[in-house]
Amino acid sequence: MCILLSSVLHPDYPLILISNRDEYFSRKTQHAAFHQDNPSLLYPKDLARQEHGTWIGINKNGKIAVLLNYREPKLGDCVGKISRGAIPIEFLQSDLAPEKWEHEIGSQTETLQDIGGFSLLFGKVNVDRSTNGAQPLRIFSNRSNACESAFNTYKTIGMSNSKYHEPWPKVHVGTELLEKCVKSSVDENWSQEQLIEQLFAILSTAIPEREKWKDMSYNDAFDLLPNSIFIPPVWSDAANDYYGTRTHTIIMLNKNGQVTYIERDLHTSRNLDEAPQTRKYEFSLENDDT
Structure with missing residues (x-):
């Protein structure tokens, strides 16, 4: 059960976004890249x-x-x-401004009914030079009646596999950890590397601790999934595969408009001994009219 945590509180990083992908380890996936068919888009592919x-x-x-x-x-x-x-890619490829795209997808009632339940955080993250803040993002779901602005009420938010306003326990834990991390990084003047290390530590937080997951099956662990930011490997007889957190992603936007995108694959197969693979992309935002 995946999780997204994000903050707009850091004065040097108007947007910090961290995410865990929880999935079966053998599900075919291509790592994040600027793909040949979409050279301006950076994303991993679910194959x-x-x-x-x-x-x-x-x-x-x-x-x-x-x-x-x-x-x-x-x-x-x-x-x-x-x-x-297909929805994130549709938005990223669209020439429409976020508000117009939101209206367009919201009007596709029949299509939305044919899509499994989802929540989507989306928008455009240009930096406001007068405040060094990022433009606001939006939250859309086909299991909720309203689309709304993120960060309106809270400057640190989280989402998982429930409705946005009915957050699971892991979201409460994660937002608290991220707020503390951002505050400490500012108070103690952390380097970017120190901040990234602590963001990975948040994404690696298992509740209960990992040792207690060792002998669990997927069925045993099912009721714990809403509580734990990180899901250690658990075996599913039904899927004949391990399930758990297989990918960490960190996206940071600094006040100069530079994006840092880090992806760490923990598992890509049933081999639990494979070494994690980390890849990092950095680029400056380009201006356009949307």
Whole structure:
């Protein structure tokens, strides 16, 4: 069960966004890259469905999108006719401004009914030079009646696989940890490397501690998934695969408009001994009219 945490409190980084992807380890995935078919878009590809969608991405103009599945009450409702992963790419490729795109997708009632439940954090992250703040992002869901601005009430937010206003315990824990991390980084004048290290530590927080997950099956762990930011590997007999946190992602925008995107793959197969692979991209935002 994935999680997204984000803050706009750091004076040097108008946007800090961190994310865990929890998934079956053998699900075919291509790591984050500027792909040949979408050279201005940076995102990982989920290869398990023909749409080759994604759960997270950003483009060179500053459009960003992060998708989280909604945990349906009925298991059969989890997979829709249309892949949710196509939605972030559709937004990132669109020439429409975020507000117009939001109106367009919101009007596609029948299409939204054919998509499994999701929440989407999206928008454009240009820096306001007068305040060094990032432009606000939006939250859209096909399991909620309203789209709303992120960071209106709180400057640190979190989302997981429930409705935005019905957050799981892991979201409360994560937002508190991220707020403390940002405050400490400012008070103690951390370097970017120190900040990134602590952001990875947040994404690695297991509740209960990892030792207690060792002998659990997926069924044993199911009720713990809403509580833990990090999901250690648990075996599923039904899927014949391990499930857990397989990818960390950190996206940071600094006050000069430079994006740092870091992806760390922990697991890409059933081999639990594989070494984590980390890749880092940095680029400056390009201006456009949307």
